[in-house]
Amino acid sequence: MGKKHQTPLLDELKKGKWISFVREMERAAEKSPRTEDLLGQVEESYRDKITHWKHGGMAGVKSYGAGMVGRFSDSPEKYPGVKECHSMRINQTSGFFYNSDVLRKIAGIAEKYAGGLLNLHGATGDIQILGVTQAEAEDAFQAYAELGFDLGGGGSDLRTPSCCVGPARCEFSNYDTLKICYDLTREYQDELHRPSFNYKFKLKFSGCSNDCVASASRSDLAFIGTWKDNIKINQEEVKNYVKKFDVQKYVLDKCPTKCMWFEGDKLVIDDSNCVKCHHCINEMPKALKSGDEKGLSILIGAKAPLVTGPRMGMMLVPFYDVNEDSKNDYEQLKGLISNIWEFWDEYGVSRERIGELIARVGLVTFLEGVGLEPIPEMVNTPRTNPFIKFEDEDAAQ
Amino acid sequence: MTDEIKKKVEDKIIGLVKEYAGKKRFKPIDLVKEMERDFAAEGLTKDDIKGVLKDIMDEGKLVYGYAGGSFLTLPDEN
Amino acid sequence: MPEEVKKKRLTDVGPHDYHDYLPPMVKKNYGKWAYHEIMDSGTMVHVAESGDKLYTVRVGSPRLVSGSFVRDLCDIADKYCGGYLRFTTRNSAEFLFEDEKNIEPLKKDLEKLGLNVGGIGNNVANIVHTQGWVHCHTSASDASGVVKSVMDELYEYFVEEKLPSKVRIAFACCLNMCGSVGSSDIAIVGTHRKPPKINQERLLNLCEIPSTIASCPTNSVRPDVTADGKQTVRIVQETCVFCGSCYTVCPAMPIADPLSDGVSIWVGGKVSNARTKPTFSKLVIPFIPNEPPRWTKVTEAVKTIINAYKEGGHPGERVSEWVDRIGWSRFFKITGFEFTKYHVDDFRLAESMMNYSAYTRL
Numbered sequence: 092m093g094k095k096h097q098t099p100l101l102d103e104l105k106k107g108k109w110i111s112f113v114r115e116m117e118r119a120a121e122k123s124p125r126t127e128d129l130l131g132q133v134e135e136s137y138r139d140k141i142t143h144w145k146h147g148g149m150a151g152v153k154s155y156g157a158g159m160v161g162r163f164s165d166s167p168e169k170y171p172g173v174k175e176c177h178s179m180r181i182n183q184t185s186g187f188f189y190n191s192d193v194l195r196k197i198a199g200i201a202e203k204y205a206g207g208l209l210n211l212h213g214a215t216g217d218i219q220i221l222g223v224t225q226a227e228a229e230d231a232f233q234a235y236a237e238l239g240f241d242l243g244g245g246g247s248d249l250r251t252p253s254c255c256v257g258p259a260r261c262e263f264s265n266y267d268t269l270k271i272c273y274d275l276t277r278e279y280q281d282e283l284h285r286p287s288f289n290y291k292f293k294l295k296f297s298g299c300s301n302d303c304v305a306s307a308s309r310s311d312l313a314f315i316g317t318w319k320d321n322i323k324i325n326q327e328e329v330k331n332y333v334k335k336f337d338v339q340k341y342v343l344d345k346c347p348t349k350c351m352w353f354e355g356d357k358l359v360i361d362d363s364n365c366v367k368c369h370h371c372i373n374e375m376p377k378a379l380k381s382g383d384e385k386g387l388s389i390l391i392g393a394k395a396p397l398v399t400g401p402r403m404g405m406m407l408v409p410f411y412d413v414n415e416d417s418k419n420d421y422e423q424l425k426g427l428i429s430n431i432w433e434f435w436d437e438y439g440v441s442r443e444r445i446g447e448l449i450a451r452v453g454l455v456t457f458l459e460g461v462g463l464e465p466i467p468e469m470v471n472t473p474r475t476n477p478f479i480k481f482e483d484e485d486a487a488q
Numbered sequence: 489m490t491d492e493i494k495k496k497v498e499d500k501i502i503g504l505v506k507e508y509a510g511k512k513r514f515k516p517i518d519l520v521k522e523m524e525r526d527f528a529a530e531g532l533t534k535d536d537i538k539g540v541l542k543d544i545m546d547e548g549k550l551v552y553g554y555a556g557g558s559f560l561t562l563p564d565e566n
Numbered sequence: 567m568p569e570e571v572k573k574k575r576l577t578d579v580g581p582h583d584y585h586d587y588l589p590p591m592v593k594k595n596y597g598k599w600a601y602h603e604i605m606d607s608g609t610m611v612h613v614a615e616s617g618d619k620l621y622t623v624r625v626g627s628p629r630l631v632s633g634s635f636v637r638d639l640c641d642i643a644d645k646y647c648g649g650y651l652r653f654t655t656r657n658s659a660e661f662l663f664e665d666e667k668n669i670e671p672l673k674k675d676l677e678k679l680g681l682n683v684g685g686i687g688n689n690v691a692n693i694v695h696t697q698g699w700v701h702c703h704t705s706a707s708d709a710s711g712v713v714k715s716v717m718d719e720l721y722e723y724f725v726e727e728k729l730p731s732k733v734r735i736a737f738a739c740c741l742n743m744c745g746s747v748g749s750s751d752i753a754i755v756g757t758h759r760k761p762p763k764i765n766q767e768r769l770l771n772l773c774e775i776p777s778t779i780a781s782c783p784t785n786s787v788r789p790d791v792t793a794d795g796k797q798t799v800r801i802v803q804e805t806c807v808f809c810g811s812c813y814t815v816c817p818a819m820p821i822a823d824p825l826s827d828g829v830s831i832w833v834g835g836k837v838s839n840a841r842t843k844p845t846f847s848k849l850v851i852p853f854i855p856n857e858p859p860r861w862t863k864v865t866e867a868v869k870t871i872i873n874a875y876k877e878g879g880h881p882g883e884r885v886s887e888w889v890d891r892i893g894w895s896r897f898f899k900i901t902g903f904e905f906t907k908y909h910v911d912d913f914r915l916a917e918s919m920m921n922y923s924a925y926t927r928l
């Protein structure tokens with residue numbers, strides 16, 4: 092049987108050593124007429140150099156305002172299979188762990204109710220199923236729900252939280268990223284499925300400041316593992332590393348605060364000046380370990396460019412004792428998140444991310460609103476301009 | 489919250505969305521704030537109103553729309 | 567009777583409990599890992615305090631995969647890993663197992679399936695990317711095709727550790743930057759260069775005027791009135807920066823244009839805090855036209871950057887640290903990329919980007 096659509100341009104992308112997405116689309120198309128049409132439409136984009144997806148139109152399941160993204164072809168007469176070609180977001184597991192049984196079932200549902208194509212995973216973290224129609228959305232959703240999987244976020248809501256591999260397979264992790272990601276996702280099901288915010292809100296959890304989920308560059312609240320006490324040194328292992336490579340040059344000289352040095356062959360660290368950059372631990376994992384008083388730092392406000400430019404997360408809470416608070420069902424953290432959402436509800440405008448709101452009203456106004464004190468950890472330096480708005484009551488004293 | 493007040497809130501929310509159909513897109517939070525003001529005398533909290541809104545959506549009387557941000561709309565308006 | 571009992575509709579079941587899918591050795595040593603070592607560009611071993619060793623083999627993925635691909639991975643997991651497998655935050659798949667003897671046969675089986683083993687250590691890891699023409703309505707370029715073309719060119723850097731440090735490449739097909747590519751060593755970003763075209767008739771039916779006006783970062787969407795007196799908007803062409811934000815809010819303002827769309831290239835972003843603070847990628851090439859199916863100019867530009875970094879970067883230096891050390895003037899000299907007026911920032915933080923010093927490399 093011949094191909095439904097000739098795809099000479101896409102065929103070029105089956106060549107070369109790197110695994111080809113065209114091969115994957117063709118494998119899915121063997122079982123799915125709609126994915127055959129998808130190949131045809133993408134080939135047309137390659138010819139025309141323009142997308143053939145129309146803007147507008149909704150897709151979703153009853154009572155949820157999130158978890159599906161509507162996609163409609165602008166050429167349904169030519170490609171009837173993708174007249175509707177929505178994606179369904181399935182909330183991934185913490186740390187992206189699966190077994191073959193459940194993954195086969197997830198793929199099977201994607202083949203039965205959609206185009207047999209999946210994103211493993213989408214940018215925010217969800218599994219995405221491509222090629223769902225509105226008519227089949229409910230059945231696909233219920234099939235995933237029976238498997239114990241729910242839809243993810245979308246629209247002006249809490250987007251699906253995600254985390255790094257954490258303590259499951261990493262010695263660097265300073266807290267249980269998988270657990271808090273799972274616990275808070277369950278806690279905030281309503282916020283995730285029923286959009287009621289000004290815009291999207293993201294939570295991401297990284298076990299250390301290597302930040303493998305890129306939380307500090309893309310999540311409104313970034314949770315980055317850290318510790319309060321001293322780095323633990325195994326001097327014997329330090330000596331072993333010294334035999335293997337130039338520790339002075341590649342570790343000590345690269346320390347951003349030069350807080351470590353050798354006294355004889357003994358490594359000494361001035362922990363009071365350590366900024367927890369993690370470089371030395373990365374380089375000498377057998378010799379150095381983070382301290383025992385573990386917790387995390389909370390950074391706020393990261394986002395991609397739209398609407399008013401990209402932002403990196405900024406320090407909000409230098410040390411949060413997540414291990415202690417998790418015993419109380421995260422009472423303290425949930426209080427902080429609730430205050431932040433209240434402030435955002437009250438003062439934010441449509442499509443304004445929390446970082447943009449803070450920039451607009453000023454950090455101090457925000458801190459007063461959520462009940463936090465300004466501290467030096469929040470700034471690079473104190474202000475350098477003298478235009479200070481003293482308050483009346485301070486001026487009277 | 490009595491069933492009677494709940495019905496009033498529900499009617500008012502759906503009425504607003506109907507009245508401004510095609511002119512204004514209501515974000516859920518805007519409606520919640522507005523109802524909080526309108527029903528201050530009845531002592532309704534934000535959570536009460538969010539509950540009413542959830543029921544409206546569960547029953548499919550309104551549905552979610554999306555255009556850059558999420559909003560509420562009438563089910564036949566897709 | 568039973569057929570009349572309707573099944574209860576399930577909602578809010580939440581994410582699946584990850585404990586169900588943790589391999590036994592992970593469960594046993596959860597939070598008790600002592601250290602790890604990279605064995606080669608596709609294999610590492612994690613050693614627990616108990617002395618247990620867990621091997622990981624990583625394979626690249628196009629991210630957009632078929633059900634058959636998933637079953638391929640599952641078959642491997644069944645054969646070597648007790649059925650368990652995981653994915654990384656950069657969309658690679660990882661096979662976790664206890665027996666060192668399985669490393670080579672597992673890799674051979676993966677290669678037979680056409681999968682690429684690598685991406686660990688000082689190399690180019692899987693490129694994170696967006697949907698592009700395959701599944702997005704705001705894209706200025708395809709994503710998967712550009713990524714495939716770049717990875718074909720950089721294949722040797724995925725399967726072997728030949729670079730000063732790790733290189734993280736990301737692709738976004740418009741300025742929405744799904745996946746937040748803007749803090750990558752090399753970011754490729756779909757770029758429009760013409761203002762949106764307003765379809766007045768559709769706009770009247772489809773768009774809410776105030777939110778469309780508010781969507782613009784440069785205040786270039788202004789209120790207007792049609793000839794027959796209806797509320798609409800107009801675009802101030804002089805100040806529009808082609809971001810597409812208004813199109814996101816108002817479907818009647820399409821911005822894609824086959825003649826003027828393409829990609830831009832950004833360099834020197836970093837998310838990790840190690841040694842230096844996280845930082846965004848900086849513009850190095852403002853525009854390269856779309857050249858499907860192989861985007862040759864894009865792959866050449868990326869190779870130029872990789873070659874310059876490979877040549878000049880000190881061991882352990884990320885791209886951002888290398889450029890910080892040699893300076894941007896030398897970066898442009900070495901790569902031969904042209905520095906233009908588009909490289910000078912004129913948006914919100916523009917003032918903070920200038921060189922307030924006498925420092926110069928002559």
